[in-house]
Amino acid sequence: MRKIFILSAVAGLLASLFGCGSQASKNAADTTAESNLTSLHQPDWSRNAVIYEVNWRQMTPEGNLEALEKQLPRLKDLGVDILWLMPVHPISELNRKGGLGSYYAVRDYKAVNPELGTTEQFKQFVDKAHEMGFKVIIDWVPNHTGCDNAWVTEHPDYYCLNDSGKMYGPYDWTDVYKLDYSNPETRKAMTDALSYWITDMNIDGFRCDVAGEVPTDYWDEARPVLDSLKEGGVFMLAEASKPELQKNGFNMGYNWPMKDVFNAIAATAGQNTFNDHVYPFAHGAAIDSLLAEQAETYPGDTYLMNMITNHDLNSWEGTEFQRLGNLTDAFAVLSYTLPGMPLIYTGQETGMNRAFEFFVKDKAPDFEPRNEYFTFYQKLNNLKHNQKALAAGNAGGEMVRYMTTSPSVYVFSRTVDDSNVVVMVNIGKDTEEVDFISTKPENGENIINYFTGEHEELPATLAPGEYRVYVAK
Numbered sequence: 001m002r003k004i005f006i007l008s009a010v011a012g013l014l015a016s017l018f019g020c021g022s023q024a025s026k027n028a029a030d031t032t033a034e035s036n037l038t039s040l041h042q043p044d045w046s047r048n049a050v051i052y053e054v055n056w057r058q059m060t061p062e063g064n065l066e067a068l069e070k071q072l073p074r075l076k077d078l079g080v081d082i083l084w085l086m087p088v089h090p091i092s093e094l095n096r097k098g099g100l101g102s103y104y105a106v107r108d109y110k111a112v113n114p115e116l117g118t119t120e121q122f123k124q125f126v127d128k129a130h131e132m133g134f135k136v137i138i139d140w141v142p143n144h145t146g147c148d149n150a151w152v153t154e155h156p157d158y159y160c161l162n163d164s165g166k167m168y169g170p171y172d173w174t175d176v177y178k179l180d181y182s183n184p185e186t187r188k189a190m191t192d193a194l195s196y197w198i199t200d201m202n203i204d205g206f207r208c209d210v211a212g213e214v215p216t217d218y219w220d221e222a223r224p225v226l227d228s229l230k231e232g233g234v235f236m237l238a239e240a241s242k243p244e245l246q247k248n249g250f251n252m253g254y255n256w257p258m259k260d261v262f263n264a265i266a267a268t269a270g271q272n273t274f275n276d277h278v279y280p281f282a283h284g285a286a287i288d289s290l291l292a293e294q295a296e297t298y299p300g301d302t303y304l305m306n307m308i309t310n311h312d313l314n315s316w317e318g319t320e321f322q323r324l325g326n327l328t329d330a331f332a333v334l335s336y337t338l339p340g341m342p343l344i345y346t347g348q349e350t351g352m353n354r355a356f357e358f359f360v361k362d363k364a365p366d367f368e369p370r371n372e373y374f375t376f377y378q379k380l381n382n383l384k385h386n387q388k389a390l391a392a393g394n395a396g397g398e399m400v401r402y403m404t405t406s407p408s409v410y411v412f413s414r415t416v417d418d419s420n421v422v423v424m425v426n427i428g429k430d431t432e433e434v435d436f437i438s439t440k441p442e443n444g445e446n447i448i449n450y451f452t453g454e455h456e457e458l459p460a461t462l463a464p465g466e467y468r469v470y471v472a473k
Contacts, residue, residue, distance in 0.1 A: 036298075036299050036300055037299060037300040037301055038246055038247055038248070038299040038300065038301050038302045039247060039248050040223075040233075040246075040248065040249075040250075040251055040301075040302070041233060042251060042301055042302075042303070042392075042393050042395075043232055043233070043235065045081070045135070046082075046235060046251065046303070046341070046392065047391040047392055047393060047395050047396075048384055048385050048386075048387075048388075048390065048391050048392070049081035049082055049135075049341060049384075049392075050079065050080045050081050050082070050341070050342055050343075050344065050381050050384055050385075051080070051081070051082040051084055051237075051305065051341055051342070051343050051344070052075060052078075052080035052081075052082065052083055052084065052343075052344045052345075052346075053084045053086070053310055053311060053343060053344070053345045053346060054068070054083055054084060054085045054086060054346060055086055055311055055345070055346040055347075055356060056068055056085055056086060056088070056116060057086075057100070057103070057115065057361060057362075058346065058347075058356045058357075058361070058362045058363075058364060058365075059071065059346050059347075059364060059365070060364050061363075061364050063115060063116075063361060063364075064115065064116055064117050065116055065117035065121045065122060065124075065125045066117065066121065068125065069124075069125050069128055071367070072128060072129060072132055072134070073132075074367060074370075075134075076132055076133070076134075077378070078344075078349055078374065078377060078378055078381060079377075079378055079381030079382055079385065080134075080344060080381065081133075081134065081135060082134070082135045082136075082137060082204075082235070083129060083134050083135070083136050083137070084137050084138075084139065084207050084237070085136065085137070085138050085139060086103050086139045086311060087103040087104060087106065087113075087138070087139040087140070087141060087209075088112055088113055088116055088122065088138055088139070089103075089106045089107065089108060089109060089111060089112070089113055089141075090106075090107040090108050090111050090112070090113050090114065091103065091105055091106070091107055091113060091146065092105045092106070092107040092145075092146025092147050092148045092149060092175065092176075093107075093148060094146070094147040094148035094175075095147045095174055095175040096175060097174075097175050097359045098357075098358070098359020098360050099359060099360045099361075100115070100359055100360055100361065101146075101175065101359060102175055102358065102359060103139065104139075104141050104144075104173075104176070104209055105141075105145075105146035105147070105175040105176050106141050106145050106146050106149060107145075107146045107148060107149055107150075108149065108150065109145075109149075109190075109193035109196075110193055110196050119201075122201060123201060123202070126201060126202050126203060127202070130202070135204040135205070135235065136203050136204055137203060137204055137205040137206055137207055137235060137237065138197060138203055138206060138207070139206075139207050139209060140194065140206040140207065140208050140209065141209045142179070142190055142208055142209070142211070142214050142218075143170070143178065143179060143209065143210045143211075143213040143214055144169060144170065144173065144176040144177055144178045144179055145176060145177060145179065146175065146176055146177075147167075147169075147175060147176065147177055149177075151189070152167065152177065155185070155186075155189070157180075157183055157185065157186075158179055158180060158183060158185065158186040158189065159177050159178065159179060159180055160177075160178040160179065160180045170213065181214060181215045181218050187218055187221070187222070190218075190222070191221075191222045191225055191226075194206065194222065194226060195225065195226065195229055198226060198229040198230050198234060199229055204230070204234060204235055205234040205235035205236050205237070205251075206234070206236055206237070207237040207239065208236065208237065208238055208239060208250070209239050210239055210240070211238035211239055211240045211242075211245060211249075211250065212238070212239075212240035212241075212242040212245060216242075216244050216245055216249065219236075219238075219245060219248070219249030219250065220247075220248040220249055222249075223236065223248060223249050235251050235252075236249060236250045236251050236252070237250065237251065237252045237253070237254075237305065238250040238252070238253045238254065239254050240253055240254060241253055241254055241255070241256045241257055243297045243298045243299065246298060246299050246302035247299045250302070251302060251303060252302065252303035252304065252305050252340075252341060252392075253298075253302070253303075253304065253305065254304075254305055255304040255305055255306050255307070255340060257290055257294075258287070258290060258304070258306060258338070259307060259308075259313070261282060261286045261287055261290055262308065262323075262324060262331050262334075263279055263323055263324070264279040264280050264281075264282035264286065265282045265283060265284070265286060265287075265327070265427050266323060266324045266325060266327050266331070266427075267279035267282075268281050268282050268283065268428075268429075269325075269327060269408070269427065269428050269429040269464065270325075270429050271323075271324060271325025271326060271327050271429075272318075272322070272323050272324070272325065273322055273325065274317065274318030274319075274322040274323055275318070283407035283408055283427075283428065284407060284408060284409070284410035284427060285407060287334075287338070287410065288401060291338070291339070291399070300394060301393040301394040302393065303340055303341050303392045303393055304339065304340035304341070304392075305340060305341050305342075305343050306334075306335035306336075306338060306340045306341065306342050306343065307335060307342070307343040307345070308320040308323075308324060308328065308331050308332050308335055308348075309345045309348055310343060310345050311345060311346075311356070311358075314345060314347075314355050314356055315355050315356055315357075315358045316358075318355070319352070319353050319354065319355060320332075320348070321353045322353075325465075326464055326465040327427050327464065327465045328465070329376065329465060329467065330425040330426065330427055330465045330466070330467045331425075331427070332376075332377075332380065333380070333423065333425060333467045333469060334410075334423070334425060334427075336380045336383065336384055336390070337383075337390060337412075337414070337421060337423045337469070338399075339392065339396055339399065340392055341392045342380070342384065344377060346365065347365035348373075348377070349367075349373055349374050349377045349378075350365045350366060350367060350371065350373055350374065351371060351372070351373035352365045352366075379450070379451060383421075383450060383469065383471070387419045387421050387471060388416045388417060388419040389414040389415050389416045389419040389420060389421045390414060390419075390421060391416070395416070396414065396416065397413075397414030397415045397416040397419065397420075397421070398414065398415065399412050399413075399414050400412060400413045400414075400415075402436055402439060402440055402441055403436070403437045403438065404432075404434060404435055404436050404437060405433070405435040405436075405437060406426075406428065406432040406433065406434075406435070407428070408426055408427055408428025408429075408430070408432055409424070409425075409426055409428075409432050409434055409462060410423075410424070410425050410426075410427055411423065411424045411425075411434075411436075411440075411441065413441050413442075418472060419471075419472070420442070420447075420471065420472045421450075421469065421470070421471055422441040422442075422447070422468075422469070422470040422471075423467070423468070423469055423470075424441075424458070424459070424462065424467065424468040424469075424470075425462070425465075425466070425467040425468075426462035426463060426464055426465065426466050426467075427465075428464060429464055430464060431461055431462070431463045431464065432461065432462055433460065433461050434458065434459055434460060434461060434462055440458065441458065441470070443457060443458050443470070446472055446473045447470045447471070447472060447473070448470065448471060448472075448473055449468060449469070449470060450469040450470065450471045451469060
C-alpha cells in the first residue's frame with residue numbers, strides 16, 4: 001500500500017485550514033488500500049506518459065488533419081505521448097451554437113467531421129502518429145447527441161423525455177438531446193459505435209465527456225468488450241471525478257478538485273484575476289488534505305489527470321495566467337510531480353494567454369519560433385519520462401512531505417529505487433524563508449538542480465512562484 005507521509009506533528013492542524021466546501025466530487029491519489037485496487041491493467045507505456053489535448057479546429061490555420069499531421073514532429077520534440085483529439089465527428093446543424101457549432105453535439109458517431117478531413121485521412125493520421133510512437137485517443141460524447149443525429153428519428157426510444165414527452169438537453173445545452181441508458185438497445189448501439197473506432201480506425205482509447213452522467217454499470221459492461229478488440233486493451237479517460245468509474249471502467253479520471261485547490265491557493269495569494277468568484281482561503285496544506293481524501297476514496301492504481309488548463313478552463317474559466325498569475329509555472333511543476341498524469345493543452349507550450357473561441361474558427365497559436373515555454377514543458381516532459389519516482393499509479397514513488405514554518409512553501413519528495421525527486425515551490429504572495437520544522441530533504445553532492453544541472457544547497461528563501469526540482473545525478 002502506498003502512503004502519503006507528512007513529516008510534522010502539526011500537519012493535521014495545517015491540513016484543516018482548507019475546507020473542500022461545495023466539492024461534491026472526489027478524486028483519488030495514486031495510492032489507496034490494496035483491498036480497493038482497480039480491476040484494470042494499467043499499460044506500462046502509460047506510467048510515465050504525458051497527455052496532450054489537441055484542439056484540432058484551432059491548432060492550425062487550416063484546422064484539418066493534413067495540417068495537424070505536420071505538427072507531429074514538433075509534438076514529438078516536445079515529448080508528449082498521448083494525443084487526445086477533441087471530438088472528430090460531424091457536428092449537428094439543428095440548434096447549432098455559433099457558426100461551426102460545438103464539437104460535443106455529435107451528428108454521426110461513425111463519421112469524421114468534414115472540417116477535419118475524410119475517413120481515409122483520419123486513418124492515415126493515426127497510422128502516422130503510431131509510427132512516431134504516439135498513442136491516439138478521441139473525445140467521445142456518450143451522454144447526449146446532436147439534435148439532428150440519425151438516432152433522433154430512427155431510434156427515438158434511445159432518448160430521455162421530459163414531462164412534456166419531448167427530448168431535451170441537460171443543463172443549458174440546447175444543441176443536444178440526452179440519451180436514455182435504461183434502454184438496453186441504447187447501450188448496444190453506443191458500444192457498437194465505440195467499437196467501430198477501435199476496429200476500423202485503430203485508435204487506442206477514448207476520453208469520455210461527462211462520463212459520470214452515464215450509468216457506471218454501462219462502463220463496467222462496455223469496457224471488457226472494448227478491451228477485447230485491441231491487443232493490450234484500450235486506455236480510457238473519464239471527464240469526471242467519480243471514484244466508482246475507475247474501479248472497472250476507466251484508467252484515469254479528471255482531477256477537477258486539484259484544479260479547484262490550485263485556483264483557491266492562487267486566489268488567496270491575490271493572483272486569480274479572471275473574475276470576482278470568491279474562493280476558499282487555502283495554502284499548501286489544502287493539497288495534503290485533498291491527497292489524503294483521494295487516497296481513501298479512489299481505487300488503487302488508477303490515475304488522476306493533473307492540469308493547469310484545458311479546453312473548458314481556457315474558454316470558460318480563464319487562461320492559466322488569469323487564474324494562477326505569477327504562480328502558474330509553480331503549479332505546472334506540481335501538475336507534473338504530484339501523483340498522476342500531467343496534461344498539456346493546445347497552445348500551453350507557447351505561453352498563450354488568450355481564450356480560444358469555442359464555436360467559430362480562431363487564430364492558431366504561434367508555435368514557431370519555439371520559446372521558453374516550449375523549453376520549460378520539454379524539460380518537464382523529460383523529467384516525467386526519466387524519473388521512475390514520478391510514475392503514475394502504484395508504480396510511483398511514495399510522497400514524503402517536509403513541513404516548513406511557512407504555509408506557502410510546499411516541499412515534498414518521491415522516491416523509487418535510485419530515482420529520487422525533491423520539489424520545492426512557493427505558492428504564496430510573499431518571499432518566504434525556507435525554514436523546516438523538523439526533517440528536511442537530502443541535499444548531498446549527488447543531488448542536482450534539474451533545471452540547471454548544477455549541484456546547489458537548498459535555497460534559504462523562495463520568491464512567490466519560485467520553484468526548485470532536485471534529482472539524483
